[in-house]
Amino acid sequence: MNEHATSTQKPTPEAPLWLLAELTYRCPLQCSYCSNPLDFAATTNNELTTEEWVDVLRQARAMGAVQLGFSGGEPLVRRDLETLVGEARQLGFYSNLITSGLGLDEARIDTLHAAGLDHIQISLQASDPDVAEAVAGSRKAYDKKLAMARAVKAAGYPMVLNVVLHRHNIDQLDAIIALCAELDADAVELANCQLYGWAHLNRNGLLPSREQLETAEATTVRWRERLSREGRDMQLLFVVPDYYADRPKACMGGWGSIFMSVAPDGAVLPCHSARMLPMSFPNARDDSLEWIWYDSDAFNRYRGEDWMPSPCRDCDERHQDFGGCRCQAYLLTGDPTATDPVCEFSPHHHLIESARREASEDKRKAAQLTPRNVHESRVFCRA
Amino acid sequence: MKDDRIYRLRPGWRLQWEEAQGRHVLLYPEGMVKLNDSAGAILSLIDGERNVGDVITELRSRYPQAPADELQTDVHEFLDEAVQQGWIHHE
Numbered sequence: 370m371n372e373h374a375t376s377t378q379k380p381t382p383e384a385p386l387w388l389l390a391e392l393t394y395r396c397p398l399q400c401s402y403c404s405n406p407l408d409f410a411a412t413t414n415n416e417l418t419t420e421e422w423v424d425v426l427r428q429a430r431a432m433g434a435v436q437l438g439f440s441g442g443e444p445l446v447r448r449d450l451e452t453l454v455g456e457a458r459q460l461g462f463y464s465n466l467i468t469s470g471l472g473l474d475e476a477r478i479d480t481l482h483a484a485g486l487d488h489i490q491i492s493l494q495a496s497d498p499d500v501a502e503a504v505a506g507s508r509k510a511y512d513k514k515l516a517m518a519r520a521v522k523a524a525g526y527p528m529v530l531n532v533v534l535h536r537h538n539i540d541q542l543d544a545i546i547a548l549c550a551e552l553d554a555d556a557v558e559l560a561n562c563q564l565y566g567w568a569h570l571n572r573n574g575l576l577p578s579r580e581q582l583e584t585a586e587a588t589t590v591r592w593r594e595r596l597s598r599e600g601r602d603m604q605l606l607f608v609v610p611d612y613y614a615d616r617p618k619a620c621m622g623g624w625g626s627i628f629m630s631v632a633p634d635g636a637v638l639p640c641h642s643a644r645m646l647p648m649s650f651p652n653a654r655d656d657s658l659e660w661i662w663y664d665s666d667a668f669n670r671y672r673g674e675d676w677m678p679s680p681c682r683d684c685d686e687r688h689q690d691f692g693g694c695r696c697q698a699y700l701l702t703g704d705p706t707a708t709d710p711v712c713e714f715s716p717h718h719h720l721i722e723s724a725r726r727e728a729s730e731d732k733r734k735a736a737q738l739t740p741r742n743v744h745e746s747r748v749f750c751r752a
Numbered sequence: 753m754k755d756d757r758i759y760r761l762r763p764g765w766r767l768q769w770e771e772a773q774g775r776h777v778l779l780y781p782e783g784m785v786k787l788n789d790s791a792g793a794i795l796s797l798i799d800g801e802r803n804v805g806d807v808i809t810e811l812r813s814r815y816p817q818a819p820a821d822e823l824q825t826d827v828h829e830f831l832d833e834a835v836q837q838g839w840i841h842h843e
Contacts, residue, residue: 432772433770433772433773438782463784465781487779487781490781490782
């Protein structure tokens with residue numbers, strides 16, 4: 370190799386800090402805003418074994434990953450979750466369980482706690498069981514979630530609740546926050562749904578209007594003031610939907626920068642949504658995580674700035690948002706290398722505006738959206 | 753800051769030496785604070801048993817070359833900051 374080529378070699382990427390272990394795509398709920406892949410049913414009989422997951426954990430930890438998320442699907446469906454939590458603790462991971470609360474009971478919380486689980490985050494759909502049922506396809510889930518939120522707190526964990534917001538529950542935000550306050554939550558994430566996977570399929574039926582969003586933000590501000598007046602320490606985090614932001618999010622802190630996700634069948638991804646992109650991803654069954662992270666084409670594809678199109682490549686903000694989200698660029702423009710159309714400088718920004726307009730004309734009720742389940746997923750599974 | 757005060761890490765938070773990063777980190781739900789050498793040295797003595805005075809005494813014996821007044825000020829300032837940030841609290 371000549372001198373010039375050597376001097377322009379890319380710097381070695383930093384080690385991953387985050388491992389997201391999507392243990393399974395199986396889930397007792399059918400939320401129409403789920404970000405799992407549409408063809409998830411193709412992998413439900415091909416999940417990594419306990420031994421394979423243990424190997425993934427060991428490799429990732431040896432590389433420097435320290436934050437670990439157990440997610441899915443519903444990770445509690447895996448009966449070996451306790452074993453994996455125990456292994457994670459022994460390896461020195463800080464482990465977070467991201468769950469619907471279904472499949473949890475007091476005894477299992479105690480077992481997970483004893484195994485060394487550091488944190489549990491429970492999702493809520495709504496402040497009343499009717500809306501929750503319309504969105505998630507289960508009536509009993511509502512009471513169960515509230516009971517488990519209380520049980521998690523009783524076990525000594527902070528109660529961190531995640532509420533995915535969309536057109537059908539965002540007007541209830543006042544009641545949702547009141548419910549969280551009544552539960553004595555420590556932190557509440559009010560996250561407008563990310564429009565990937567099933568949520569993208571249902572996009573027109575999920576995206577809130579600007580008026581709904583502004584009311585919700587005002588409600589959040591009012592609650593923050595009230596909580597502060599009452600001396601309560603409940604954090605409220607409000608996440609604006611991408612389609613109403615004027616700058617793209619710094620997706621995953623940059624492609625292949627700090628985050629590595631392993632899907633139920635062992636596919637290794639720079640982000641749990643990336644699987645939809647028109648490219649192939651390596652698998653932990655075939656290659657070492659170290660090779661995948663540092664050397665695979667998939668992880669190097671959108672690292673750094675060489676891949677960036679105009680206007681990103683000359684933009685002062687390219688180190689802040691890294692060009693935005695590759696999945697969003699692909700879903701909206703058909704080109705995964707495009708500037709995220711959320712950016713007001715994107716030549717495709719009009720697509721965001723027309724998406725908002727289209728959504729405003731969709732009059733479907735929550736229960737009329739496509740449910741995320743195995744039956745619907747088979748339609749998207751390739752032979 | 754009173755020297756007889758005993759601090760502990762916020763519940764559910766964990767201080768850990770990360771070999772891969774060559775530093776102490778403070779781990780919390782879905783996040784991490786990367787600590788510099790002195791912050792790591794101070795926080796690793798915050799164990800819910802030692803009081804602030806004990807922490808200063810211990811650090812003086814470990815770093816005898818550090819000017820005593822400066823070390824005391826540094827510990828007080830860092831712990832004030834750690835309380836502000838919500839990393840530690842006292843009973």
